[in-house]
Amino acid sequence: MIDFDDIKKEWMKNPEFVKEYEALEEEFSLVSALIAARSEADMTQQEVAEKMETSQSYIAKLEGGTVSPSMKALKRYAAATGSRLKISFEPTTPQ
Amino acid sequence: MIDFDDIKKEWMKNPEFVKEYEALEEEFSLVSALIAARSEADMTQQEVAEKMETSQSYIAKLEGGTVSPSMKALKRYAAATGSRLKISFEPTTPQ
DNA sequence: AAATATTATGTCAGATATGATATATATAAA
DNA sequence: TTTATATATATCATATCTGACATAATATTT
Structure with missing residues (x-):
């Protein structure tokens, strides 16, 4: 059977791939945070759009x-979904 | 002597003022987070600009x-200042 | 299945962010 | 004070986001 972790480990030796992978991870974190907030508020895109005074699209x-x-x-x-936006810069390397 | 807390409490009865006040607070939180990250990295605006491939201005x-x-x-x-951007939506009202 | 509701995609105009340059102001060093 | 360093402001061209609309694709309900 195929072990995706092994494949990933191999691909991670490629700096180009690593860069793309991390970018995807970050993008996913924002997207999932957005969707989670709306899901938590139990609202449709249309409802959020109206509260934000913009379009569903x-x-x-x-x-x-x-x-x-x-x-x-x-x-x-955030305001439309009854949440509050929190942003911070966390150090990657200690000190 | 003047008690600014009392003055603020009085002004907070005005919805317009409250809205402006909260907007200022949020703006300040981003600005201070940015400056804190750069200060932590001990870099000048020029140095961050070069790492970000943009201008000091x-x-x-x-x-x-x-x-x-x-x-x-x-x-x-964040990358230029050796930190990682964290964003999240925290619920304002429980549930 | 059809009908409905929800989400995704495409296009376009207008608003705003971004990038660059110059310059002004402020802060620190000499 | 002078000099140097750091940060702020102004203007402009370009890129990208934002807003609106139509419509396609998907999911849910009946």
Whole structure:
């Protein structure tokens, strides 16, 4: 049987792949955070859009990761879903 | 002597003021997070700009709060300052 | 199955962020 | 004070996001 962890380990030797992989991970973290917030609020894209005073299609773009939203957009999304946006910069290397 | 807390409490009865106050607080949190990350990395705006492949004036705009930066910009800022961007949506009302 | 609701994709105009340059202001060093 | 360093502001061209609409694709309900 195929062991994906082994394959991944092998691919991770390629710096190009690592870069892409990490970018995907970060993108996924934002997208999943958005969807989780809306799911938590039990709202449809249309409902969030109306509270944000924008269109459903734009919400789909945000959650689809096809745009890099501004802080302003994220704050409005948070407000619409009854949540609060928290951002922070965590050090990668100690000190 | 003047008690600013009392003054604030009085002003907080005005919804318009409350809205503005909270917006200022959020703006400040981003700005201070940016500056803290750069201070932690002990870098100048010029140094961060070079690592981000942009200009020093743009960093000043970010830290001055005159723009609402995109996620892409914040991620590059984080990478340049040796940190990692963390974003989350915290529920304001329990449940 | 059909009908409905929800989400995704495409296009376009207008708003805003980004990148670059120059310059002004502020802070620190000499 | 002078000099150097760091940060802020102004303007402009370009890129990207945002908003709106239509429509396609998917999922859910009846």
